[in-house]
Amino acid sequence: RYLRGFLIMIRVQKYISDCGYTSRRKAEELILKGVVTVNGEIAKTGDKIDENTAVVRIEGKLIRPETKKVYIMLNKPVGVVSASTDKNDVTVIDLVKDDFPRRNLFPAGRLDKTSTGFVLITDDGQFAHDILSPKHHVPKTYIVTVDNPVTDEVVQAFEDGVTLADGQLMKSATIIPYED
Numbered sequence: 376r377y378l379r380g381f382l383i384m385i386r387v388q389k390y391i392s393d394c395g396y397t398s399r400r401k402a403e404e405l406i407l408k409g410v411v412t413v414n415g416e417i418a419k420t421g422d423k424i425d426e427n428t429a430v431v432r433i434e435g436k437l438i439r440p441e442t443k444k445v446y447i448m449l450n451k452p453v454g455v456v457s458a459s460t461d462k463n464d465v466t467v468i469d470l471v472k473d474d475f476p477r478r479n480l481f482p483a484g485r486l487d488k489t490s491t492g493f494v495l496i497t498d499d500g501q502f503a504h505d506i507l508s509p510k511h512h513v514p515k516t517y518i519v520t521v522d523n524p525v526t527d528e529v530v531q532a533f534e535d536g537v538t539l540a541d542g543q544l545m546k547s548a549t550i551i552p553y554e555d
Contacts, residue, residue, distance in 0.1 A: 384423035384424060384425060385423060385424065385426055386420075386421075386422070386423055386424075387402070387406060387411060387413060387418045387420075387422045387423070387424055387431065388400075388402035388403045388406060388420070389402075390424060390426050390429070390431060390438075391405070391411070391431065391433070391438060393426075393440060394431075394438050394439060394440050395440075396433065396438050403420055405433055406418050406419065406420050406422075407420060410433055410434045411431065411432070411433050412431070412432045413429050413430070413431050414429060414430050415430070418431075426440075444497065444498055444499040444502070445475055445478055445480065445496075445497060445498050445499075446495065446496075446497050446499065446502075447471055447475075447480070447495070447496040447497070448493060448495060449467055449470065449471065449493070449494045449495075449496055450491065450492065450493060450494075451467055451486055451490070451491055451492060451493075451494045452491055453488075453489055453490070453491055454488060454489075455467055455469075455470065455488070456488050457482045457484070457485030457486050457487075457488075457494055458482065458485070459480070459481045459482070464488065467482050467494050467496055468480050468481070468482070468496065471496060478498050479498050480496050480497065480498050481496070481497070481498070481503070482494050482495070482496050483495040483496070483497050483502070483503035483506060483507060484506075484507060484515075492517075492518075509546070518553075525550060525552045529550065530550045530552070533547070533548045533549070533550045534547055534548070534549065534550075535547065536548075
């Protein structure tokens with residue numbers, strides 16, 4: 376970092392933390408253990424470094440700043456599979472991979488092959504887990520067109536939790552019928 380032409384040095388433990396390796400406190404413990412090197416020299420807790428040029432290693436492993444995560448909002452077309460790879464069909468990743476080379480992208484959630492709509496594509500596994508995990512209770516809204524009218528019995532069945540053909544009980548869902 377530079378401020379009006381002046382180089383700003385940062386502490387080694389802050390650099391390690393900024394790289395996403397561990398917390399500053401844990402980084403300081405690693406420095407005290409003697410497993411952190413800067414430009415080939417064993418680091419000390421008071422050392423300051425130029426984050427733009429320093430080569431920092433922990434137990435021989437090069438530490439680099441975390442790269443920014445990618446979040447893509449995609450309107451999935453009919454016929455495209457919500458998957459990372461598929462031998463037979465085009466996937467949502469196939470639609471964006473040329474624009475994001477060398478990124479480990481995956482869809483966070485999915486829609487059926489015959490459905491259209493929003494699919495989030497990311498390389499942020501923690502974020503995907505946080506929004507998809509049932510324990511986090513992130514509500515989802517779907518707008519669905521059906522061939523037959525939605526009856527009171529169908530609404531009640533969804534509120535009770537639908538049992539699939541394989542016996543799996545789905546969680547309760549709310550249906551709000553809408554007509555154009």
